[in-house]
Amino acid sequence: MSWRLALAALALLGATAASAxxxxxxxxxxxxxxxxxxxxxxxxxxxxxxxxxxxxxxxxxxxxxxxxxxxxxxxxxxxxxxxxxxxxxxxxxxxxxxxxxYQPRLDRQTFVLWLAPLVLLLAGGFLVLRRMKRRR
CATH class of the missing domain: 1.10.8.640 (Cytochrome C biogenesis protein)
Structure with missing residues (x-):
């Protein structure tokens, strides 16, 4: 019985790939x-x-x-x-x-995509400046 189930599963798998x-x-x-x-x-x-x-x-x-x-x-x-x-x-x-x-226009949906690099750059700069102040 298990070989029939395996054969049916193989047939279904083959049919799915062929219909792609x-x-x-x-x-x-x-x-x-x-x-x-x-x-x-x-x-x-x-x-x-x-x-x-x-x-x-x-x-x-x-x-x-x-x-x-x-x-x-x-x-x-x-x-x-x-x-x-x-x-x-x-x-x-x-x-x-x-x-x-690949060059999405600036609108409500892509605003975060355009703004995120600037925010991350500013946050990184802030953290570097803060760390430099602590070392002095």
Whole structure:
């Protein structure tokens, strides 16, 4: 009976891993560059500033994840349609949140992110000065 349970568990494990990748082809502009070199340069620069939602540590330019390919397609399609990189970035931030950008804008949600280094630097300076006064 235990070998049947182990076989069923193995089958479920294999089915889960196999269903992680989709069978659909990649988006047309996921791996194909734009014909206009200037627009492709804009798209490439923007793609290096956007975080892959699957990999989390890579930009969509560097990631091989299917989601990153879809996002590359979206960036190239919108740039080719005449949108500026800032408009495309704003669209993606509105859609996925500030986390998608390696350069998040200053707003209520990211205020602490921008303020924390300054506060930590001031606190460290204060502690160093206080310790130096004690030694004198």
């Amino acid at each position: 990748d989709s069978n659909r082809p990649p988006a047309p502009y996921a791996y194909k560059q734009l014909a206009d070199p200037a627009k492709e340069a804009e798209a490439t620069e923007l793609m290096t500033e956007l975080r892959c939602l699957v990999c989390q540590g890579q930009s969509i330019h560097d990631s091989d994840a299917e989601m990153a390919g879809d996002m590359r397609h979206l960036v190239r399609t919108r740039i080719e349609a005449g949108e500026s990189p800032d408009q495309v970035r704003t669209f993606l931030i509105d859609r996925y949140g500030s986390w998608v950008s």
